[in-house]
Amino acid sequence: MLLSAIARSLVRVARNEPTMVLRELSVPWVVLYNLRTVPAARASIRRLGKRRGAADLVLVAGPRIILNELRSHRLRNTRGRFTYASLAAPHAQELRTIAVRRRTVIAGVLALAAAVSVVVHPGWLLGLLGGSMLTAPALGVTDVSTATLWDRWWWGWDATGFGAPALDSSWTALLAVGSIAGGDSRLAVGLILALGPLWAALASWAAVGTLARSLWVRGPAALVYAVWPPFMSALADGRLAAVVVHIALPMVALGLIRAGGWQRQERLDDGTEVPFKAAPSPSAAAAAAVAILVTVAAAPIMAAPLALAVVVAGAFAGRSRWFVWSALIPVGVVAWPTVRAAWATGDWFAAAAVLAREDAAALASVPPGAADVLAGGSSADVSGAALLSLGVVTLALVVLAVARSWLGAAVAAVVGGVGAAMAVGAPRLTVAQPDGAGFAGANGWMGMGASLVAIAAVMAVASASAGAWHTGRGAWRGVRRVTALVVLLAVSGGVVAVVVESALEEPEAQLSSVNVLPLAVALEAEAPTRSRVLLLSGTQTDVSFAVLSADGSQRVSGSATLLADGSPAARPGAALAQPSDLAPAVAQLVGAAEATTGVFADWGIGTIVVEAGAEGIAAQISRIPELVLAGSSDSGTSWRIPRTTGDALVTRAWLELDSGEVIPVPMSDARGGGEYLTEASGVLTVAVADDPGWQATLGGRPLERVADDGGRVAFAVAGTGTLSFEYVNSDYRRDRWLVIAVLAWSLLASVPVHRRRWMAVTG
């Protein structure tokens, strides 16, 4: 009881209801005070009936009832929940019938959406449950451990390739939270992608339900949103950020509409709407803020349209405007690093590219035209997509034409227009530069804008459809009804067509075993004295290579945003060393089979793995006497790279003493160190791309940086004590704490605690 009171008080603080804090905190003490009457009451009950379960005992209130009574009436701090008891019996019965029908339809819609998920990507779900993971060219491997994600989020250092400073942390934080259940992100990412239509249907069902209670509108609208063609393409391509945006957008709409108290109530046959009046909800505003935070974290480009939507919604929200506008805070906090980095570029085009950046799963695509966006797909998509979208657009136009809700129509037009502009404009920007570690550059994806178009369309339809079936008279009513049925049929056909097309399309995302490197190599890459892996594939004359810091290339946790000049957006100006710089050495290694292994060891690359099937390369590597064959498996053949001097293991950080002795230093992705008791001097080299954020101390004393010809991080070391080094970016840390605070605040405020006014029934 005490804990409950404290928790509820925190929620009141988060929702800016300070007067309620004392009332919440007083509840336990009032209960305790009233306990003095309990013995007398019990004695009275005993006198009334000796048998347990006597009819009178039913009248005895339990602790829960007592608490509710205290909160709602004595402390006048609770909005009464809507109950059937407050209604006349026929109305209550009708509502119960509607509820049964609604549950039946939602079960059907969700079953259909789940069936679509399975039909379009058969095998994904079973594969995921069987322990496989999804990989895609844009996504990399998806089994990133929670610890790795935590490190990436906490320290802000992206370890891909030779590493780079990350711009922001929100996306990684979300993924880290999602990865807790399975210990890594495999299942979370896999289930989002494999069951994407199901989640989208669920979200849009809830959102559409705020404006349309007709199951004939809710069901099809939810299904259309769930199979929106760009969304299906995003699922097939493994564009995780776009998928998350599509699923989160209905939650934003739901939150904002409920925050403003604009939701429609259940309409009974006699025209009565129950509950009698919709009340604005501050917790819904906070929930909208959380959904916005998720959306903007996935795609910073969504900050602008969502901020606009929040501003407009707040302007029409009357007394709840501040609740609604509070959702601007997460937009600002999450988008701030992006805006700051965009400003720092000093160039409009570069700034736009940073604002539209896609750090997680960017993939090149054909830029669509305006007509393509309205047709729901890029120019590469085929007729079914167009059919579906044209059906929806037609429906939207028809309904808009007869709309009684001019405001809803106008808002939908603006949101849809902004979405269409984004869908057309973003693909005309380069939103991801090649990272030098194998991920290609990419133009923007139309999907985020297209999702806005979709949510605007279905919400506009929902808004204007209310009561449309019953309006009009005579022939005009008949025409409207026939038109609605025709459009419904067209939409159904479109849904089927999109599903069939998506099922026939070969997806970019594929199931793969979680072990992509030979097991021993993968385990070594996770050890404290870890080294990198050089993976070779192809032929002697056409070689592909990857420099891996883990078991596979990782992009799912987001990449460090790079600018066109190769410098990170977090610290523009100086291009970083990248694995692609090793291409000449790889050419010599494979083409000439000459010992150029020193340059690899210099970057902490301790193992060469030749992919199975690349016999030519394996034969070349096997000729190099310096390399030591470590093993061969289905995943490839591996060799160890020795240091050019000494017997020490190749690691990502090492201390080279003046005597020439090399001491490996343990490190994780962004920090490391060890205890060194022998007085010695030398150089600590951390084989990551040079960045001023790296700091080192020995026995608590800061170490001085020394220049490194290879573009790595190096410190002069002299003395004894605990050697410690880490990556520190003060801007990043401040941003990270702000996001944590805002997220915690929003989550707390989104808990639906009842309001103090009795508004629902009494009006």
Next chain:
Amino acid sequence: MKRTLVSLFAMAAAVGLVALATSANVPEPSAPAQYATSVTPATLPVSCPGDLRVPVGSIESGDPDLDSTATDVTFDYFGGEVTEAGDGAVLTGDVGSQVERVGGGDIAGLAGLTCSRPLSDQWLVGGSTAIGSSARIVLTNSTSAPVEARLEFYGALGKVELEQLVAVAPQAQQSLLIEGVAPELDVMAVRVVAPGPGIAAAIQASDLDGFVPAGTDWVSSTTVSQAVTVPGIGPSSEDEPASLRMVAPEGGHVDITVVIGGQSILWPRDTGLELEAGVVTEIPLPPFDLATVHLAAETPVAAAVRVAVPREHVDGATAFDTAWISAQGSDPGVTFATVVPDGDVTLVVFSPFTGEAQFEADGELSVGFDTPGLQEVALDLAPGTVISSDANVTWMLRVTSEPGFITTLVPARTSVADIPVSVGVRNYPSP
């Protein structure tokens, strides 16, 4: 009215935004950088296949004329120190050769070749696995790493479905009787693909006419190019014409020119031949004592010429010795060389231009051409002398011995050619 205006304004704004976005320029997304360079592979030692084998084994019948066993055998490597590699050898020099003379038995004749460096992809045109013939391919690995070679066989009907994988240990040798895996190939070519450092390959092609030797020689790898030349072939007669064997991996048209004396003739007809992809085609050549064959094809073609020199055998029968001469490309400025063996050696040079062709052979040797064509120079050089040239000519050494034995040494490139390497960084795994 106000509501309509607001709605119209909202829609107009939406259309305007879309139009503005559509008018933006579309940059090409950058692909991961691709690094293109050429590298000089590490120089690998040359290796020789070693001595000949009697296909049917050594059979003694009691009549020396009918015995299969090789008699009166002399065998030598030329060029550098010799290290054994299986039944063959690895030589220390940049170039080497081997010549074997078998005086009697089934494989009587001269057989020689210029020893070669490992190649990762090579074509050997010559030999037969029809009845009376035997083709033994010898794979020598002169490197320090094991090599797995894939053998593809081609015949008159195209590529034989069955391929053969042969693993060869470092500094070792493997041989295979091709008739055991691809029998009844009257005309035959073999492609040897060995990833990595590659492998040295040669075919011992032996023919037997009943009990009468019909010739044995080594078939070495041939240049695969759109323009190839086989210089100094002969003799060719009506009864025993020299034959030209060709295979174009991709198929296509080929024009064949036979240069006899100063005269060039298009053979076998003016319009040339259409080669089907992978089909081995063999045509007889016209009669001549000495000639050069030049092929100009629309796709790369591999070719070789077989000449047969008759001699008297016992009981009035005619025996033959054969020479397989691989085609050469044209690489001006690149030095080709071989090592002069023991015996009667003639330098045969074909030049498409007039002027002098310079050779290095213990001093300078100059061969002059008043007109484009063929020149023969009898060499009087010590066995083991390296002869080389970077002139824009094609040449070879013809080695002869009584009583009608012949073989040829086609020069090999002394330096290792740079290979183009394209390197790209990629993510892994990428489906």
